[in-house]
Amino acid sequence: MAATVLGLTGAPPATAAPATSAPARATQAEVPAGVTAGVAVFDRTTGTFTERLNETMRFRSASVVKLLIALDYLRTRDPRTLSAADRTRLDSMLRSSDDNAAGYYWDLGGRRAIIDRTVAQLGLTDTANPPAGYEGYWGYVALSAADTVRIYRYILDTASAPVRDYVMGNLRQSTRCGTDGFDQQFGIAGSFERPRTVKQGWSGFGSSGGCTPKPPTTVPAAAERRSAPAQRSAAPRAAAGVDLTREALHTTGTVGAGDRTIVAVFTLHPDGTPYGTAYTAVNRLTRSLDVPGAARPSGTWFGTWGSGVNVRPRPTTVDSAPLTMLPAGVEVLVSCQKLGQEVTIPPYTNAWWAYLPQYGGYITNIYISSPGNQLPGVPVCSS
Structure with a gap:
C-alpha cells in the first residue's frame, strides 16, 4: 500500500478551603529541556498547593483567556436563559476553543474592559491586558498559573450555581479537536482519566495541529479576531515582560471527583518547535505532577x-x-x-x-x- 493512502510523510527517528502554603519540599515538576514553565496545582480538599513553579510568571494566555471572556459575558446573564445563538457560540468557545466566538464576545464586551472588570471581580494579581496597539488580540492577555487557579476557584466556589454548572459542564465536554484543527488532547486531557475538565491554549504553531478543521462558528466578519497577528514580524517580541513570539502551549482545568484538584500548566517552547514536540513535552511535564485525586491511564x-x-x-x-x-x-x-x-x-x-x-x-x-x-x-x- 502506498504511503499516500495513509497520508503519511517523514522518516523514522533514532530509536474549597482557604489556600495555605505548600509543604516545604522540592517540586515534582519535570520540565523538559528548553521549556519555560509556570505551574500551580491546588488541592481544594486540603486547601494547599501541591505544586508551585514560577506560578506568578506571566504568559500570553492564548485561548485560556476564553474563561474570562465567558465569565464576563455571564456576569449579568443567566446561562439558563441564553439565546440559541449565544449558547451555540459560548458552547463552541469553551468546548472547542472557537476563536471566532471569542472575537465576537471580546469586541462585544469592550476588549480591555473585559479584563479590567474580571481582574477586579476575581481579585487577580498577575493578569494584564494586551499591549497598546494590540487591543484586538485577546490571546495577548497576560495570565499566570496562580491567577488561573484563582479563576477556577471563583467559578467553583463563588460564581452562581447556574454559571458554575454551565461553564464547568462545557469544560467537561471538551472536544478532541479545536475548531481551528488543533488536537486538544494534551496535558490534563492526555495525562488523567475522567472525571476532569479542560481549557487549553496554544499559539504560534502555524497550521499543523493534527486534526482536520471543523467549520467555524459563523459570526460577523468585523467581529473576527485572531489570537495573535498572522505575521510574527507584525508583533512585538515582548510586552511588560510577557513573551509574545515563542510557541506557547497551556493546559488548565480540574481533575478528580468533585473537581478536587485545579491544575494550571503554562509553557513556552524554543522558536520553531513543532506542535507534536510541544504536545509531548507538556504531557511529560503534566504527568510528573503531584495531582491529588487523579486517576492515571494505563499503558x-x-x-x-x-x-x-x-x-x-x-x-x-x-x-x-x-x-x-x-x-x-x-x-x-x-x-x-x-x-x-x-x-x-x-x-x-x-x-x-x-x-x-x-x-x-x-x-x-x-x-x-x-x-x-x-x-x-x-x-x-x-x-
Whole structure:
C-alpha cells in the first residue's frame, strides 16, 4: 500500500478551603529541556498547593483567556436563559476553543474592559491586558498559573450555581479537536482519566495541529479576531515582560471527583518547535505532577514519526475511515496491540497495529518509534 493512502510523510527517528502554603519540599515538576514553565496545582480538599513553579510568571494566555471572556459575558446573564445563538457560540468557545466566538464576545464586551472588570471581580494579581496597539488580540492577555487557579476557584466556589454548572459542564465536554484543527488532547486531557475538565491554549504553531478543521462558528466578519497577528514580524517580541513570539502551549482545568484538584500548566517552547514536540513535552511535564485525586491511564508511552498519521476504529484501512490524525511526531499511549491488515510503507512492512485508548482507535506499528514489528512489553489485545 502506498504511503499516500495513509497520508503519511517523514522518516523514522533514532530509536474549597482557604489556600495555605505548600509543604516545604522540592517540586515534582519535570520540565523538559528548553521549556519555560509556570505551574500551580491546588488541592481544594486540603486547601494547599501541591505544586508551585514560577506560578506568578506571566504568559500570553492564548485561548485560556476564553474563561474570562465567558465569565464576563455571564456576569449579568443567566446561562439558563441564553439565546440559541449565544449558547451555540459560548458552547463552541469553551468546548472547542472557537476563536471566532471569542472575537465576537471580546469586541462585544469592550476588549480591555473585559479584563479590567474580571481582574477586579476575581481579585487577580498577575493578569494584564494586551499591549497598546494590540487591543484586538485577546490571546495577548497576560495570565499566570496562580491567577488561573484563582479563576477556577471563583467559578467553583463563588460564581452562581447556574454559571458554575454551565461553564464547568462545557469544560467537561471538551472536544478532541479545536475548531481551528488543533488536537486538544494534551496535558490534563492526555495525562488523567475522567472525571476532569479542560481549557487549553496554544499559539504560534502555524497550521499543523493534527486534526482536520471543523467549520467555524459563523459570526460577523468585523467581529473576527485572531489570537495573535498572522505575521510574527507584525508583533512585538515582548510586552511588560510577557513573551509574545515563542510557541506557547497551556493546559488548565480540574481533575478528580468533585473537581478536587485545579491544575494550571503554562509553557513556552524554543522558536520553531513543532506542535507534536510541544504536545509531548507538556504531557511529560503534566504527568510528573503531584495531582491529588487523579486517576492515571494505563499503558506504555511511545514516540511516533511522520505526519498525517491516521487513527482508525479497526486495525485496517478497509472500511475503517479515520477517526482523527495525530499531531506529527507526538508521543502516544499504547494499551495493547493486535494483528490486522499488512501495511507496506517502503522500506517497512508490518501487520501489527497499536491501540491508543485515548484516541479510541488503532495506528499501524510502522509509525511507532520502536525496533521490530511487535512492540516490546505491550500485550496482545483480547478482542
